[in-house]
Amino acid sequence: MKKLSLVVMSIVLLSACAPEIGSEDWCTQLKEKPKGDWTATEAKDFAKHCIF
DSSP states (O other): OHHHHHHHHHHHHHHTOOOOTTSHHHHHHHHHSOGGGOOHHHHHHHIIIIIO
16 A cells, blocks of 8 residues: 555656756647746747747
């Protein structure tokens, strides 16, 4: 039972992580997010990593 709890907690912690800034997953996630909800930092990072 203890091992099962550890495995479940590990899966929960790993699935809650956001993709690394500049990664393909991160760029895709931001493209799907309404542009009005972007922060200034997200917009700058998107331009830097996903456009150029």
